[in-house]
Amino acid sequence: MAEVESFTLDHTKVKAPYVRLIAQEQGVKGDVIANYDLRFLQPNEKELPTGVVHTFEHLLADLLRDRIEGIIDISPFGCRTGFHLITWGVPSSKEVAEALTEVLTIIAYETKFEDIQGVSIESCGNYRDHSLFGAKEYAKIILAEGISEDAFERRVVK
Template sequence: MAKVESFTLDHTKVKAPYVRLITEETGKKGDVISNYDLRLVQPNTNAIPTAGLHTIEHLLAGLLRDRLDGVIDCSPFGCRTGFHLITWGKHSTTEVAKALKGSLEAIANDIEWKDVQGTDKYSCGNYRDHSLFSAKEWSKEILSQGISDQPFERHVI
């Protein structure tokens, strides 16, 4: 079985919340795709409940696209501690951290239920499992700790 970089990361050494570049891959035609670790809570210490994480996921899908060029996808980790962000091209971790911070600030302070996309049975595979309240509370908690652009030392942007 192929080795997966994320499973070789020493989760006891990282200091969340942070943004980490996992990999940049260049396709046959020269296109670059980047994969980032958007770690919102400390691994093996905390996890965001599924309803809140699900709502954060739906909101980040749009909010990150508003703040960062080339977003392909933002998908939650199964461990519920953060997200993979996949983009076209290269972005610094500082640039990604600023986009994440702005998105979480919007969730914490501005977003209302009517702003959450994909919350009915036609547009979401588990539409009953959402919580804007939880998404807002977790966003506030994450922001209160500051988002670092480095995974192993706190360099808050």
């Protein structure tokens, strides 16, 4: 059986919110991809409602791409406590945390529903399940706690 890194992580030891480099891998042609844990809420204590996760997914896919080069994908965790971020290249956890802080600030205080891409019946697989209000409220909570560049020791970025 393959070992999945995130299933070996002791979720009782991490201190959310944080950014954590899960892994980086080099392909046969030398390209490097990285997988990050963007943890918004403390595992096994809180979870994001599905409409909030869905709205965050759409907004992060748009807004983070303007701040971090080489984004391949942003996908929610099934546990609804955060997201995977997959990139070409390996930006530092601090760079990712700074970009995420900026994006959550925009979501919390500037974003209007018409700013969200892909929320129509034609462009979304579940267009009825979005909550911008919830995303704004959770963004404020996450920002108030601060995003750490380390999963185990609180080193909040500005």
